[in-house]
Amino acid sequence: MSVECFVTGGSGFVGQHLLARLTAAGYKTWVLMRTPGKIERLRKQVGQLGGNPGCIHPVEGDISREGLGLSEAGKQCVSSVSVIFHLAAEFSWGLSMERARAVNVQGALSVAKLAASQRIRLLMVGGFMLQNHKHLASIGVDEECPENTNWPSVYGRVGGYEGSKIESHFAVIRYMQDAGADCTIVHPATVCGHSESGHILEGQPLVELIRNLAQGRFRAVPGSSRHWLPIVSVDYLVAMMTHVAFDPSMANRQALALYEHTLSLQGMLEQIAGTLEVKAPRRHIPIGLLRWLLMIPGLAARFAISAESLDFIQTQRFDMSNSEQLERKYQLTHPDMARALEKTVRYVVDHFPH
Numbered sequence: 010m011s012v013e014c015f016v017t018g019g020s021g022f023v024g025q026h027l028l029a030r031l032t033a034a035g036y037k038t039w040v041l042m043r044t045p046g047k048i049e050r051l052r053k054q055v056g057q058l059g060g061n062p063g064c065i066h067p068v069e070g071d072i073s074r075e076g077l078g079l080s081e082a083g084k085q086c087v088s089s090v091s092v093i094f095h096l097a098a099e100f101s102w103g104l105s106m107e108r109a110r111a112v113n114v115q116g117a118l119s120v121a122k123l124a125a126s127q128r129i130r131l132l133m134v135g136g137f138m139l140q141n142h143k144h145l146a147s148i149g150v151d152e153e154c155p156e157n158t159n160w161p162s163v164y165g166r167v168g169g170y171e172g173s174k175i176e177s178h179f180a181v182i183r184y185m186q187d188a189g190a191d192c193t194i195v196h197p198a199t200v201c202g203h204s205e206s207g208h209i210l211e212g213q214p215l216v217e218l219i220r221n222l223a224q225g226r227f228r229a230v231p232g233s234s235r236h237w238l239p240i241v242s243v244d245y246l247v248a249m250m251t252h253v254a255f256d257p258s259m260a261n262r263q264a265l266a267l268y269e270h271t272l273s274l275q276g277m278l279e280q281i282a283g284t285l286e287v288k289a290p291r292r293h294i295p296i297g298l299l300r301w302l303l304m305i306p307g308l309a310a311r312f313a314i315s316a317e318s319l320d321f322i323q324t325q326r327f328d329m330s331n332s333e334q335l336e337r338k339y340q341l342t343h344p345d346m347a348r349a350l351e352k353t354v355r356y357v358v359d360h361f362p363h
């Protein structure tokens with residue numbers, strides 16, 4: 010019997026690449042879709058990424074609805090899967106706390122409930138800031154006792170998207186522990202396009218950064234010469250996700266998918282600018298000052314930058330020993346990231362010029 014998987018967020022950027030990888034390996038894959046009528050378009054996209062469109066089947070639902078809004082037939086489809094990959098999230102800046110909680114926190118909990126009730130392994134996608142313990146403490150997250158965290162205050166500090174990613178992470182871990190069910194979490198850095206094709210979707214943070222540089226909106230480098238925005242290629246990320254999802258020893262463990270040798274933000278901007286054949290900014294602006302400037306009405310729109318995105322630019326380095334162990338075990342290596350970034354820039358220029 011073939012292995013079956015269930016994926017939320019399959020139409021998104023990471024989701025499309027995950028579907029390509031799972032279906033190329035022959036896994037029958039059910040995809041939760043708010044609009045199942047878009048399945049042919051999704052099949053085509055996944056086919057173009059090297060997947061097998063015939064292995065993809067839609068299940069109608071919405072993570073913000075009770076029980077994911079699954080019909081009895083939908084529940085039946087899920088009952089035969091080996092792994093649930095939870096990627097769906099409302100991924101944008103400026104989300105209200107209510108909206109972010111309804112989709113990203115309650116939605117993740119509904120997916121966790123489904124996995125736990127049917128004893129299905131859950132693979133959830135978090136974010137690399139969840140491995141930045143100093144940052145979590147600085148914004149008031151109590152990692153030892155998350156229920157003591159003042160969540161509205163955390164949302165006030167980091168915004169709806171990041172606040173809800175952090176809250177959902179701890180809420181799902183607690184739920185799965187209480188239910189005695191298995192959960193594995195992968196934390197990606199900011200995701201860069203595919204290392205061969207440069208494929209990326211509009212709306213991704215890296216696309217915005219490339220466009221801002223192309224359109225001369227970057228007058229200064231946020232932060233110091235030590236600040237960086239860690240990246241990972243989407244192909245490395247989905248490879249890591251599939252390996253850990255089927256690895257019994259990864260039950261209730263977490264993995265960081267991040268290219269440790271990512272250049273400083275200044276170096277990365279210089280590389281992108283070189284590909285774009287534009288000038289890279291040389292001056293630096295302290296993040297605190299930029300954050301303050303962005304509160305001036307109209308400036309955030311003029312610079313096409315959101316204060317929320319600045320939280321991801323940090324000086325913190327990460328403990329990569331666990332990821333390195335996993336890379337050895339799965340014989341997984343990061344692609345040439347200078348080339349992956351160059352391909353991504355060219356893809357953005359060719360596909361989303363404005």
Ligand SMILES: NC(=O)c1ccc[n+]([C@@H]2O[C@H](COP(=O)([O-])OP(=O)(O)OC[C@H]3O[C@@H](n4cnc5c(N)ncnc54)[C@H](OP(=O)(O)O)[C@@H]3O)[C@@H](O)[C@H]2O)c1
Pocket residue numbers: 017018019020021022023024041042043044070071072073095096097098099100112116134135136137174196197198199200201210212213214
């Ligand atoms: N990309 C990054 O740089 C990055 C970095 C760290 C972590 N992550 C995490 O990785 C995951 C995937 O990110 P991505 O970049 O692939 O996001 P994305 O391209 O914005 O895709 C989001 C996906 O979620 C689905 N979705 C949103 N609301 C939903 C709802 N109420 N019910 C069902 N599906 C819903 C969307 O479906 P529709 O097609 O219906 O809109 C889409 O498939 C997210 O959890 C994100 O937080 C991403």
